[in-house]
Amino acid sequence: MTAFIDSTGLGVEAADRLATDRALQGVPLSALLAGFQTGRAHVLRELGGRLRQHEMLADDFVSALLELDGYANKLQNRLVEAYRETELRLARTAQAARVQALRELLKGGPVTGVVNTGLAEDRHYQVVLADVSDPRQARRAEAVLAETFCVTVDGLVCGVAVQLPDLSPVADVLAVVTPPVLPKDFGAVYQACRAALQTGRCRGLAGAVRLTELAVDLVTDGFPAMGRMLADDLLAGLAGTDEFHRLLASTALTYLDHGGRVDATALALHVHPNTVKHRLRRLGELTGFSPPEGSLAEALRWRWAVDTWIRSTGAWAASETASPPQSSRRNGSHLSATSSHSPT
Structure with missing residues (x-):
């Protein structure tokens, strides 16, 4: 029986090669196993014919068939294992290639890499x-x-x-x-x-x-020198070492970031609206700042100046909240999905 099996060339190595080749070719595992079962049936018929020629006893015949069946099961299991191993390796290789392609695209690589x-x-x-x-x-x-x-x-x-x-x-x-x-x-x-x-x-x-x-x-931020000049020009009346001045500037920045709305500013800073009005009025006395009811450009000039001044003096700690005034309008909790997250 062993000699017959050896003569067929159906060893474990052959099963590995067959499964690997079919996986690389994209042949479905079901098709591979269907082909294997066809070959198995052919081998059984061939073996039956040879055994009849030698007029084997029934017990010997059954023993030979059981040996062949066990070996065939071993080969089939090896086919499945080798196919799955190749599939997994291909999947890892394909994913690694996708990751590298996306990384290159993000870093300015050619747009042809999208595919x-x-x-x-x-x-x-x-x-x-x-x-x-x-x-x-x-x-x-x-x-x-x-x-x-x-x-x-x-x-x-x-x-x-x-x-x-x-x-x-x-x-x-x-x-x-x-x-x-x-x-x-x-x-x-x-x-x-x-x-x-x-x-x-x-x-x-x-x-x-x-x-x-x-x-x-x-x-x-792309023009820091301009920001410093605006701060020096518009906020010359403020002292970076004065905690109250830093508080006034932080309030003004929050006010500007909330569209010049006193109620929204008060809510963001957790203070009474009258407190906001008082601080803005005091800032106006020191610097000439007034609620920007005019052009958007004027509001932007003041915001640029105040933002630069605050960052140059480390004024964030002076506000009532633990985070910078701007963070009150940039809460990330609302950035949640309401539908599929699939990347493709």
Whole structure:
């Protein structure tokens, strides 16, 4: 019986090669097993014919069939194992290739690389970039973004999805979230997110922050010298060492960030509206600041000056809240998904 099996060439090595080749060719496992069963039936018929020629006893015949059946089961199990192993290896290789393609696309690689990411070229995706460097924070961020196409780029955790999941579990981590964009724009979007993270760090922000909410800060941060000149020109009456002056400036920034609304400013700072009015009036006496009822450009000049002055004096600690005034309008808890999070 052993000699017959050896003559067929149906060894374990042959089963490995067959399963690996069929997996690489994309042949379904069911088709592979169907072919194996056909071959098994042929071998049984061939064996039966040879045994009849030798006029074997019934007991010997049954024993030979049982031996062959056991060996066939062993080969079938090995076929399945080898096929699954190859499938898993291919899946890992394919995923690694997708990750690398997305990483290159985010870092400004050619847009022709979109096809290698597995993303649809004509579909819009949101991108989130988390400001994490500590491995424990990175693992938390990756867990939250597990349902997205998640990669690590330049040490930062980045997720891509049609709609992002709820980011509130990592509310202590600054994460910049983009509007839906096409994959061809990922390079420019990633650079904007990197800059936005730096802007957010400078202002002590945490949690999910929409990229578009930081648009003004991103632009003004690009011209620091102009910000310093505006601060020197408009806020010459303030002393950076005076805690009350820092409080006035923080209140003014929150006021400007809330569209010049006293009630919204008071709510953000957890004070009475009259307190806000008093501080703004006192700031006006010291600097000439007045509620910007005129042009948007004038309001922007004041905001740029106040923001620069605050950051140069470390005035965040002077406000009633533990976080910077701007953070009151940038609560990331609302950035949660209401539908599928599938990246593709």
